Amino acid sequence: MKQYGLNRRGFVAAGAAALVAPRLALAQSSPYVVGTLFPMSGPNAEYGSLFTKGIELALEHIRADNMLKRPITMAVQDSLATPQGGAVGMTKLANVDKAVWVMIGFTGVSKAAAPIGTRSKVMMINGGGVGPDLAGLSPYYWNVIPLVNQEVRVLLPWLQKEKLKRIALIYVDDPLGNSVVQELRKGLAETGGELVGAHSIPPATQQFAAIAARVRDSKPDAVYFASYGAQQSQIIKQLRDNGITQQIITYSAGTIPSVVGLPESEGLIVTSQVSDWEQGDEVTQRFVKDWRAKHNGDPTSYNQNYYNAMRLFALLAQGLEKAGTEVTGETLLAELQRVRRFPLVGGEGVLEDGGTMAMPLQIGQIRNGRLQKIA
Amino acid sequence: MLFLQLFISGLQTGAIYALTAAGFALIFGATRVFHVAHGATFALAGYAYLACTDAGLPWPAGALAALVLAVAFGLAMDAFIYRPIQRHEGSFFTVFVAAFGMSIVVQSVIELVFGRGFVTVSSALTMARQVAPGIYLADIFWVAAGVAIALFVLVTLFLERTRAGIGLRALSENPELLRAYGLSSRRLSAMAFGLGSALAVPGAILTTMTSGLQPAISHQVMLISLAAAVVGGIGSLRGAALAGLLLGVVENLVIGVLDTQWSAAAGFVVLFAFILFKPSGLFGQAVTR
Numbered sequence: 001m002k003q004y005g006l007n008r009r010g011f012v013a014a015g016a017a018a019l020v021a022p023r024l025a026l027a028q029s030s031p032y033v034v035g036t037l038f039p040m041s042g043p044n045a046e047y048g049s050l051f052t053k054g055i056e057l058a059l060e061h062i063r064a065d066n067m068l069k070r071p072i073t074m075a076v077q078d079s080l081a082t083p084q085g086g087a088v089g090m091t092k093l094a095n096v097d098k099a100v101w102v103m104i105g106f107t108g109v110s111k112a113a114a115p116i117g118t119r120s121k122v123m124m125i126n127g128g129g130v131g132p133d134l135a136g137l138s139p140y141y142w143n144v145i146p147l148v149n150q151e152v153r154v155l156l157p158w159l160q161k162e163k164l165k166r167i168a169l170i171y172v173d174d175p176l177g178n179s180v181v182q183e184l185r186k187g188l189a190e191t192g193g194e195l196v197g198a199h200s201i202p203p204a205t206q207q208f209a210a211i212a213a214r215v216r217d218s219k220p221d222a223v224y225f226a227s228y229g230a231q232q233s234q235i236i237k238q239l240r241d242n243g244i245t246q247q248i249i250t251y252s253a254g255t256i257p258s259v260v261g262l263p264e265s266e267g268l269i270v271t272s273q274v275s276d277w278e279q280g281d282e283v284t285q286r287f288v289k290d291w292r293a294k295h296n297g298d299p300t301s302y303n304q305n306y307y308n309a310m311r312l313f314a315l316l317a318q319g320l321e322k323a324g325t326e327v328t329g330e331t332l333l334a335e336l337q338r339v340r341r342f343p344l345v346g347g348e349g350v351l352e353d354g355g356t357m358a359m360p361l362q363i364g365q366i367r368n369g370r371l372q373k374i375a
Numbered sequence: 376m377l378f379l380q381l382f383i384s385g386l387q388t389g390a391i392y393a394l395t396a397a398g399f400a401l402i403f404g405a406t407r408v409f410h411v412a413h414g415a416t417f418a419l420a421g422y423a424y425l426a427c428t429d430a431g432l433p434w435p436a437g438a439l440a441a442l443v444l445a446v447a448f449g450l451a452m453d454a455f456i457y458r459p460i461q462r463h464e465g466s467f468f469t470v471f472v473a474a475f476g477m478s479i480v481v482q483s484v485i486e487l488v489f490g491r492g493f494v495t496v497s498s499a500l501t502m503a504r505q506v507a508p509g510i511y512l513a514d515i516f517w518v519a520a521g522v523a524i525a526l527f528v529l530v531t532l533f534l535e536r537t538r539a540g541i542g543l544r545a546l547s548e549n550p551e552l553l554r555a556y557g558l559s560s561r562r563l564s565a566m567a568f569g570l571g572s573a574l575a576v577p578g579a580i581l582t583t584m585t586s587g588l589q590p591a592i593s594h595q596v597m598l599i600s601l602a603a604a605v606v607g608g609i610g611s612l613r614g615a616a617l618a619g620l621l622l623g624v625v626e627n628l629v630i631g632v633l634d635t636q637w638s639a640a641a642g643f644v645v646l647f648a649f650i651l652f653k654p655s656g657l658f659g660q661a662v663t664r
Contacts, residue, residue, distance in 0.1 A: 041482075042591045045491035173636055199635040206586050206595060209384040210627040211635050216511075217377050230493035230589035237587060241501045242384075243511040258492030 031073040032327060034313060035099035037089045037113060038128075039081035039106065043204070044229035046256055047302065048078070051105055051128055054299070054306030057290060062314045069321050072313075075099050081203070081229065083112035094120035100329050101313045103306060106228075107131030107176040114138045121329040123336075125312065127305030130252060131176045132183065135354045140333060142355045144308050144344075145301075148176065148226075151251045151271040152183040154361045156191045158269075158375055159222070164247060166196045168220035170211060170235060172227045173200040180226035180251070196220050201227070208235050212242035222247040229253075233262050240264040255300050255364075255371060265366045274360040274373075275301045279347060283311075287345045308344040315342055376509035381627045387516045387585075389623025390523040391578045395596055396603030396619040397527070397612050398574030402449075404610030405546045405567035408457050409467060411474035412448075413600055414593030415481035416572045420445040420579035421588045422485055428496050442576050449572025452477065453565055478593050485590040495587030515585060522577045527616055530574070534612070543567055547610065602646045608659025617657055621645065 036055065038048035059072060075097035077089030086109030093099040094117060102117060104110050105128030117124045118138040125142050126134060132149035134141070159167070169184060171177035177200065185195050197218035199211055215223055223246055225235050232254055239248060241264070250259075252272035259265055277288045277298060287307055291299045299307075316335045317327045325331050342349045350358050363375040399413045420441040427437030456473050500518060503511035534540035542558045543566060550560045582588065600615075603622055607614025622642040629641035649656055 041486075041491075043493075043589050045486065045590070046493075049491055170635075201635055202639060204595065205639055206592075207388055207626065207638070208586070209388065210381050210630040210638065213377060213380040213384060213511075214630055214635065217509075230587075233493035233495070234587050237495055237497075237501075238585070241503055241513060241585065243503045243505065256492070258490075258494070262493075262495070263497045 031071040032068070032101070032313075032317060033073050033075055033097050033099045034310070035075040035077065035093035035097060035102040035122075037077050037079045037086060037093060037102055037104045037109065039085075039109075039229075040076070040078040042080055043231060044081035044106070046229060046258055047081075047105060047128060050256060050300060050302045051103070051306045053295070054127075054303035054308075055103065055310045057287065057294065057303075058307045058310035058314070061286070061290070062310070067314045067318050079104075079106065079109045079113075081106050081109060083108045085109065086112040087116060089113065090116040090122075093117075094122050100327060100332060101125070103127065103309045105129055107134060107179075108174045110134055110137065110141065111175055114141050117141070121333075123313075123329045123332045125309040127309045128302055129176070132179045133175065135356050137355065139355075140329060142336070142351060142357075144312070144349065144357050145252075145305050146273050146359045146361055147356065148180055148251050149183050150361060152180065152187055154363060155249065155269075155271050156187045156193075158363050159188075159193060160191050162247075164222040165193045166219065166221045167193060168197040168199070168215045168218050168223045169195060170199045170201060170208075170215070170223065170225040170227070172203050172231070174203060176228070177226045180224075184224065201231075203227075203229075203231065205231065206234055208238035209242050212239050212244055215239070215244060216242075220246055222249055224249045226251060227253070230258070232256075232259050233265075236262060236268065237264045252301065255302070257300070260366055260371055261369050266368075268366045269374075270364045270366065270371060272362060272364060272371075273301050273346075274362045275299075275304060275346070281343070281347055283343050284345050284347070304345045308346070308349060311344060312336075312342055312349075315339075376507075378628065378631050380510055381631050382624060383510070383512060383516065385624035385627030386620070387519050387623070388627060389620035390519040391581050391585075391619075392599050392603060392623045393616040393619030394523055394526065394578040395575050396600045396607070396615040397530070398571040399597075399600040400604045400607065400610060400612050400615030401530070401543075401574065402567050402571035403604060404612060405543045405571075406453075406457075406564050407547050407610075408453075409471055409474070410452070410457075410568075410571070411471060411597055412452055412456075412477045412481070412593075413571070413575060414595070414597035415478040416445045416448050417575045417579045417582075417596045418485060418588065418590070418593040419448050419481060420576045421583045421592070422489055422494075424580045424583050425489070425494055425496055425588065438576070438580060441580060442573060445572045445576050445579070446569045448481075449568040450565055453568040458561075458564075478597070482590045482593060489590070491590060493587050493589045494583075496584050498584045501584050515581065519581050522581075523616075526574065526577065527613075530570070530612065533570075539563070539566060543570075599642070602642060606646055606649045606656055608656030611656065611658040614656055614658035 038051045040048040079085040079089050090113035093102050101123045103125050107129040110129045114137045118140050127144045130148040132147045249269040254270040255272050316332050319335050320327050362373045364371045365374045402410045423444040424437040424441040427440045460469050500515040501513050503513040506512045542563050546563045603615045603619040607618035626638050626642050
């Protein structure tokens with residue numbers, strides 16, 4: 001048989017190239033899949049909105065700066081703020097959407113989702129959950145938010161200074177709430193204080209008049225509550241309505257607008273990470289300026305954290321692209337462990353062993369509908 | 376003193392439960408429609424009141440707006456959702472799914488308009504004062520109790536003394552007989568939805584002022600209404616009201632002896648106890664098969 005310029009070897013090579021080339025081209029142009037696993041419905045949906053807004057601004061900046069060669073596609077799953085929702089959502093993100101980077105929030109959700117993400121080698125970044133056991137949860141799980149044990153440690157000397165010794169605690173019966181009970185019980189005993197009552201509540205409870213009666217009965221100097229979402233405002237309002245005049249204290253979940261803006265929140269003490277919007281570095285200034293232009297107000301620390309979480313992906317993927325390395329969960333992890341220090345909103349972010357990020361903390365008080373630093 | 380305080384709190388909670396559950400029971404008792412979207416009626420009424428007060432309107436205007444919206448929603452559900460379903464096949468499951476779906480739609484609309492956070496109306500009425508050593512009482516307690524009593528008296532008189540009320544009671548049992556007496560079952564069904572939806576309004580307004588609202592509140596409201604309807608005896612307005620009151624008191628009193636965690640569960644323990652030992656409820660009629 002006569003050959004027409006293409007021998008058998010050449011034909012096989014051309015065939016193989018024809019088969020592989022579109023896939024290569026597709027691989028080079030196909031978008032990076034980045035997932036979110038936030039509560040997007042139900043009583044904690046306010047957090048989902050806050051988290052997502054931070055990511056949206058980061059995406060705008062990533063696109064404007066042409067940071068990456070390939071586009072980013074977002075895959076959104078509703079965690080419902082429950083462990084079950086977290087497990088289902090992470091399974092879909094890892095196995096169906098093939099996300100390489102998932103931004104996650106809430107302690108219970110994280111603990112349920114982390115084993116699934118780890119099995120699939122998906123990088124998971126938390127900017128909202130604060131349970132102490134989120135440190136070291138998995139090599140693929142990293143926190144860009146200080147954890148609640150650090151917040152309690154900052155609070156204890158302040159309680160001592162203010163002579164608030166008898167503390168009543170209202171806490172959601174979940175991994176976060178239980179860790180707060182342990183931290184407070186241990187910390188108060190060490191600083192001469194006392195936990196005079198620890199009242200656990202299910203996450204969906206909405207009536208607190210009776211709990212206020214129990215709290216009042218224990219004659220505390222201050223009331224600490226560890227809850228999240230819409231329930232926080234209900235606790236504050238009903239405690240105040242039902243005659244609790246003592247100091248009320250909570251952790252960083254109380255920085256959301258619905259809590260800060262509630263009239264009954266006046267005087268509320270909130271521990272949180274320092275959010276200094278006047279910081280001079282370029283990344284922070286750009287974030288704050290564009291945020292104010294877009295949302296007509298100051299960002300919250302949650303907006304900052306998830307902006308950072310999204311920006312962190314872009315910085316890592318950019319490094320990998322420059323090195324000609326494929327962007328996967330494994331390579332992102334390796335790049336993160338190699339670099340460790342990143343220019344983020346709030347200054348240089350240093351990711352430490354144990355999956356945490358060092359960050360200064362503050363004690364704030366709500367005064368005239370604004371959270372103001374007092375210590 | 377703690378128990379007395381808990382009992383008082385329970386009465387206030389129970390009055391709100393009673394009003395809400397009574398509306399659900401009235402609709403189910405008259406039409407046999409499992410109106411799961413009753414929780415959505417409650418949410419709509421609460422948010423309408425909130426929108427008006429936020430706009431600076433006086434509370435009667437807010438209450439009127441809540442009433443109009445709640446009744447309009449109830450009538451629309453009857454006319455555009457339940458009636459077409461009943462015309463074709465009318466299975467319980469289809470009605471349930473349609474109503475549940477509508478609750479989700481309402482929740483989403485509320486989230487779009489009002490956001491996903493917690494909202495409330497601050498009022499001097501909800502601020503408790505010490506009335507005796509260890510006993511705190513807010514003026515809203517008297518409002519809740521007064522409104523609940525007045526409405527039950529009025530609704531009971533309407534159902535027992537008026538031709539339309541008697542027609543409503545007969546609607547579920549013998550629609551043919553209604554026609555013989557010149558009453559329209561369609562009109563009576565609309566009346567049941569209108570009246571039942573209106574009964575959700577005071578509870579919604581009181582909740583807006585006391586524990587506040589969030590878009591997903593309809594599911595919680597529906598759960599309580601359902602529990603009260605079963606404990607009170609399916610379809611019994613009086614039973615649902617009394618059961619609502621009982622659930623509120625039990626939820627609060629149990630905190631005096633058990634961990635606060637048991638509060639919500641206690642109401643459902645009462646529900647299970649009734650299902651096991653008195654399935655017909657407080658005022659329901661036992662049926663032998």
